[in-house]
Amino acid sequence: MIPEIGHFALALALALSLAQALVGLAGAQRADARLMGAASPLAVGVLVTVAAAFACLVWAYVANDTTVLNVVQNSHSLKPTLYKISGAWGNHEGSMLLWVLILALCGGAVAAFGGNLPSALQARVLGILALVALGFIGFILATSNPFERIWPPPLDGQGLNPILQDPGLAFHPPLLYLGYVGFAVTYAFAVAALIEGRVDAAWGRWVRPWALAAWSFLTLGIALGSWWAYYELGWGGYWFWDPVENASLLPWLAGCALLHSAIVVEKREALKTWTVFLALLAFGMSLLGTFLVRSGVLNSVHAFANDPARGTVILILLAIYIGGGFLLFAWRAQAMLPTGVFTPVSREGALVLNNLLLCSIAAVVLAGTLYPMFADLVLGEKFSVGPPFFNTAIFPLAVPLIGAMTLGPVMPWKRARLFPALQRLWWAALAGLAALVLCFAIEGYRVGPALGFGAAVWVILAAIADIADRIALFSRPRAAWARAKGLPRAAWGGALAHAGMGVMILGLAGMGLATDTLRLVKPGESVALAGLDYRLVGVADAPGPNFSARRATVEVRDGDRLVTVLAPERRSFPVARMTTTEAAIHTNWLADLYVVLGEERDGGAVLRIHHNPLAPWIWLGAALMALGGGISLSDRRVRVSAPAAKPVKAKGVKAGARA
Amino acid sequence: MTRKSRRLWMLLLCALGLGSATALTLSAFQDNLVFFRSPSDIAREAPTADRAFRLGGLVETGSVVRETAPDGKPEARFRVTDGAHGVPVTYAGVLPDLFREGQGVVTLGRLGPDGTFRASEVLARHDESYMPPEVADALKRSGHWNPNQGGPPPAATWNTLEPASAQPRRGS
Numbered sequence: 004m005i006p007e008i009g010h011f012a013l014a015l016a017l018a019l020s021l022a023q024a025l026v027g028l029a030g031a032q033r034a035d036a037r038l039m040g041a042a043s044p045l046a047v048g049v050l051v052t053v054a055a056a057f058a059c060l061v062w063a064y065v066a067n068d069t070t071v072l073n074v075v076q077n078s079h080s081l082k083p084t085l086y087k088i089s090g091a092w093g094n095h096e097g098s099m100l101l102w103v104l105i106l107a108l109c110g111g112a113v114a115a116f117g118g119n120l121p122s123a124l125q126a127r128v129l130g131i132l133a134l135v136a137l138g139f140i141g142f143i144l145a146t147s148n149p150f151e152r153i154w155p156p157p158l159d160g161q162g163l164n165p166i167l168q169d170p171g172l173a174f175h176p177p178l179l180y181l182g183y184v185g186f187a188v189t190y191a192f193a194v195a196a197l198i199e200g201r202v203d204a205a206w207g208r209w210v211r212p213w214a215l216a217a218w219s220f221l222t223l224g225i226a227l228g229s230w231w232a233y234y235e236l237g238w239g240g241y242w243f244w245d246p247v248e249n250a251s252l253l254p255w256l257a258g259c260a261l262l263h264s265a266i267v268v269e270k271r272e273a274l275k276t277w278t279v280f281l282a283l284l285a286f287g288m289s290l291l292g293t294f295l296v297r298s299g300v301l302n303s304v305h306a307f308a309n310d311p312a313r314g315t316v317i318l319i320l321l322a323i324y325i326g327g328g329f330l331l332f333a334w335r336a337q338a339m340l341p342t343g344v345f346t347p348v349s350r351e352g353a354l355v356l357n358n359l360l361l362c363s364i365a366a367v368v369l370a371g372t373l374y375p376m377f378a379d380l381v382l383g384e385k386f387s388v389g390p391p392f393f394n395t396a397i398f399p400l401a402v403p404l405i406g407a408m409t410l411g412p413v414m415p416w417k418r419a420r421l422f423p424a425l426q427r428l429w430w431a432a433l434a435g436l437a438a439l440v441l442c443f444a445i446e447g448y449r450v451g452p453a454l455g456f457g458a459a460v461w462v463i464l465a466a467i468a469d470i471a472d473r474i475a476l477f478s479r480p481r482a483a484w485a486r487a488k489g490l491p492r493a494a495w496g497g498a499l500a501h502a503g504m505g506v507m508i509l510g511l512a513g514m515g516l517a518t519d520t521l522r523l524v525k526p527g528e529s530v531a532l533a534g535l536d537y538r539l540v541g542v543a544d545a546p547g548p549n550f551s552a553r554r555a556t557v558e559v560r561d562g563d564r565l566v567t568v569l570a571p572e573r574r575s576f577p578v579a580r581m582t583t584t585e586a587a588i589h590t591n592w593l594a595d596l597y598v599v600l601g602e603e604r605d606g607g608a609v610l611r612i613h614h615n616p617l618a619p620w621i622w623l624g625a626a627l628m629a630l631g632g633g634i635s636l637s638d639r640r641v642r643v644s645a646p647a648a649k650p651v652k653a654k655g656v657k658a659g660a661r662a
Numbered sequence: 663m664t665r666k667s668r669r670l671w672m673l674l675l676c677a678l679g680l681g682s683a684t685a686l687t688l689s690a691f692q693d694n695l696v697f698f699r700s701p702s703d704i705a706r707e708a709p710t711a712d713r714a715f716r717l718g719g720l721v722e723t724g725s726v727v728r729e730t731a732p733d734g735k736p737e738a739r740f741r742v743t744d745g746a747h748g749v750p751v752t753y754a755g756v757l758p759d760l761f762r763e764g765q766g767v768v769t770l771g772r773l774g775p776d777g778t779f780r781a782s783e784v785l786a787r788h789d790e791s792y793m794p795p796e797v798a799d800a801l802k803r804s805g806h807w808n809p810n811q812g813g814p815p816p817a818a819t820w821n822t823l824e825p826a827s828a829q830p831r832r833g834s
Contacts, residue, residue: 344668347671355672355675356675359675359676359678359679360679362679363679363680363682363683364683366680366683366684366687367683367686367687367690370687371687371690374691384697385697385698385796385799386695386696386697386698386716387695387696387698387716388691388694388695388696389694389696389770391690391693391694392690392691392694392695393690395686395689395690395693395694396686396687396689396690397686399682399686400682400683400686521735521736521754521755521756522734522735522736523730523734523735523736524734530734581760582760584756599756601736601756601757602728602756602757604728605730609736609756611755611756
């Protein structure tokens with residue numbers, strides 16, 4: 004009964020979305036206040052019905068209802084409860100439902116907190132969000148119904164893929180989808196602005212927090228996914244330039260460009276057309292990511308068996324939303340008159356440069372991801388593009404990007420000179436250079452890591468120098484505390500996010516110096532790596548809830564001192580007939596000691612040992628970036644509509660009338 | 663700066679960004695494309711040793727030998743086949759969890775002058791029933807699967823060299 008309720012709730016959500024789209028768009032076009040007023044309650048209705056459908060699916064999983072096909076294919080009664088719940092979105096149908104649930108949440112948020120928006124803009128945004136929801140709910144109902152029944156019911160389910168039986172699954176997809184779908188809101192704002200033919204500071208004030216929130220969630224989601232792959236796949240790597248990973252990086256790059264150019268719209272009313280374009284692009288990349296992951300066209304380490312027929316439907320949806328958005332852009336972009344004027348050397352100029360570089364990197368990643376697919380489809384040629392391609396192509400673009408991200412914040416708006424900006428950062432530059440030389444001195448001629456360390460120190464110190472400069476820490480130290488309290492949170496958040504990027508580069512540079520070894524050892528024998536001794540004590544059986552494991556005990560010693568005891572495992576899952584390796588990781592923040600247990604034979608066991616310097620800093624840096632985004636979101640400016648809204652609106656109307 | 667000249671500047675900058683991205687992409691493509699070769703492709707025309715490529719097919723039944731090099735490094739030797747031809751492969755590393763005889767496999771490495779493929783990576787898959795598309799294509803080309811006669815059988819039954827050893831497993 005409950006799965007039918009879920010199915011019905013989803014169908015109801017489809018109908019409500021249709022109503023919301025019609026009421027919102029038609030109401031705004033006719034300036035009918037009654038119709039526009041109906042859009043918000045309808046958005047709440049969509050949220051309630053989709054949430055009900057999602058709750059029904061989770062219930063089917065928790066109760067292990069084997070009459071539901073989706074549960075049979077992806078769950079098992081012996082699975083721990085946490086994985087029963089997270090298993091609900093560990094498959095195609097469930098994850099699409101989660102996607103729609105988050106979209107409905109965004110719609111509900113615009114309805115609930117959008118009271119201070121111009122009512123026509125709010126109605127149009129809700130209408131466009133409903134159009135997106137309409138497509139995807141229709142897609143779920145037509146091709147991937149999670150509530151499909153199976154009769155007679157099998158005795159038990161087939162189990163969830165063991166690699167997914169991890170707390171990572173509980174958080175990684177929701178965070179990632181919050182990022183992907185958050186860009187649907189900026190997309191809706193962009194399309195609404197194109198329909199109305201105006202973009203003003205009030206629009207920027209709404210778009211920037213949404214872009215910032217979506218970007219922060221996406222940062223966390225990608226970082227969590229990378230960390231999960233790091234400890235679960237047992238390869239000792241954190242990023243493989245795999246198409247699925249690239250699919251999440253593309254909206255991140257576009258979103259990063261968007262949130263920076265939205266600052267310019269909000270503060271200076273310049274770059275309007277460009278910001279609208281980026282908003283369309285960011286959501287386009289999100290949809291492309293969904294298409295790539297969900298359609299089965301990809302050949303990826305993270306890919307699962309998929310149904311290509313669904314890919315066609317997602318491709319059609321992609322074409323409608325993105326093609327439609329860009330058509331509208333081509334038709335209406337002229338209507339938005341640029342107002343703010345600036346010289347090339349200014350903060351706006353640095354932000355433009357940052358935007359261009361981010362988009363160029365996105366273009367490179369896109370080409371590297373899609374070209375093998377095109378070549379396969381069109382030329383019938385099979386090849387792949389690996390990490391060397393991305394590393395060589397992206398590196399020359401990343402260097403000026405780092406320059407722009409450090410110089411930009413210390414330059415004034417409108418008009419700046421390069422030399423005073425450099426003067427403020429001279430000690431950061433000096434320290435960066437020192438780090439570079441130091442790395443060469445210690446590690447020998449390793450160009451990549453040395454440049455990475457130099458860049459990391461330069462970025463972190465430039466962010467600190469920026470803050471020190473703003474609170475006049477050195478020129479007037481006594482007033483510094485008072486000035487620090489008065490500094491807007493957006494400035495703190497921005498500096499923290501930039502420093503987080505520096506911390507991440509530090510981790511990447513450290514990983515450039517990683518070493519590993521592979522050895523067959525008998526109990527009592529030891530392997531030396533990076534100055535540490537790894538001694539295999541023994542291998543024993545270790546039972547688990549739905550698997551049986553072989554667990555090795557490895558003592559790590561530094562000379563005579565016992566550093567830690569690691570216990571890597573090999574787990575075999577009888578239901579899925581699969582074996583997974585569980586790496587054992589010990590971190591002291593300077594390096595990760597990472598041990599993987601391979602097969603056992605000849606009375607010994609194969610051990611793969613990695614020494615990964617500074618590895619945790621990669622994810623710490625990403626977390627700092629997201630935290631910076633969060634602090635920036637808590638800025639007073641975001642919550643309170645500024646008094647400047649009125650004259651700006653009047654100007655916008657004029658621009659609209661002229662169009 | 664007038665609006666017109668500013669727009670010109672913007673366009674120039676955009677063209678510069680896009681142009682450099684294109685140039686970088688093309689030059690990186692030239693050196694870093696990794697082609698896929700099936701054992702039959704190699705029998706027809708052996709690639710040179712200086713270029714890495716991906717070799718894919720089925721792990722030949724009974725060909726897997728795991729041994730230990732004198733320095734304690736484990737090494738695996740096996741043959742990759744597409745039914746028509748086979749290529750010997752050596753790999754120093756931990757084989758992925760799903761590696762077994764009769765399964766589809768994709769390896770990355772270089773072909774030595776003695777005709778042995780030295781793999782630096784053996785690609786793992788998440789899913790037991792998953793057949794790498796390149797391998798499916800190679801099997802089609804070598805005449806071991808005719809798509810006109812229906813979809814591909816489950817991955818575990820693909821070992822045409824010794825069908826008896828392939829036990830039917832759970833399809834997806």
